[in-house]
Amino acid sequence: MMRFLMPTFLIVIAITFFFLFTNPIYNDISALNSEVTSYSSALDNSKMFENERDKLTAKYNAINPDNLTKLQKLLPENVDNVRLILEIGQIALPYGMVLKDVKYNVTQADTNNATTTGPVVQGGSVATSKDYGVFDLEFSTSGTYDNFINFTKDLESNLRIVDISSIEFSSNPVSADNTSKANSSEVYKYDFKIKTYWLKN
Numbered sequence: 001m002m003r004f005l006m007p008t009f010l011i012v013i014a015i016t017f018f019f020l021f022t023n024p025i026y027n028d029i030s031a032l033n034s035e036v037t038s039y040s041s042a043l044d045n046s047k048m049f050e051n052e053r054d055k056l057t058a059k060y061n062a063i064n065p066d067n068l069t070k071l072q073k074l075l076p077e078n079v080d081n082v083r084l085i086l087e088i089g090q091i092a093l094p095y096g097m098v099l100k101d102v103k104y105n106v107t108q109a110d111t112n113n114a115t116t117t118g119p120v121v122q123g124g125s126v127a128t129s130k131d132y133g134v135f136d137l138e139f140s141t142s143g144t145y146d147n148f149i150n151f152t153k154d155l156e157s158n159l160r161i162v163d164i165s166s167i168e169f170s171s172n173p174v175s176a177d178n179t180s181k182a183n184s185s186e187v188y189k190y191d192f193k194i195k196t197y198w199l200k201n
Helices: 002-062 065-074 081-095 145-156
Strands: 100-106 132-144 162-171 187-199
Touching: 081 132, 081 145, 132 145, 145 162, 145 187
Parallel strands: none
Antiparallel strands: 100 132, 132 187, 162 187
């Protein structure tokens, strides 16, 4: 009888020892292995992102600086409204057209320059989900129809993206200083509404 009970007793002790000591240690080891696997995966992803970052940095550095300047002018990282107005004035200058009644409004959501400048113009709001902002600008100018066509072409072909929203024509009597340049019947007033864009940070 004792011989039969002894193996049974040892089996019970072994099972008890397993559940009390061995099984918790095994569970801890399994949890540690899972953490190691998770960290290894995160490390691999980190190295992958670093490699992609290095590749993109190398591509960026390989771009011609002149082309980078053009890209920054095409879609600047801020509104830079003063420079835009000056650029449009320079485009109009060869045609004897002067910008007047300049009005603008900038709505800059989630930017460092969250201010509104100038008179309010409808359509200045921008959806915050977009990666770019919209700058609305209004101005008027006067000139002959041919000069207007040439000015409009130059404005649309300017390196910075400009979309003409609307143009309104009206007669504009010529002053005495301009009578030598054009007949009064050839000169008109043009009211422009344009949009340009800037890249949010």
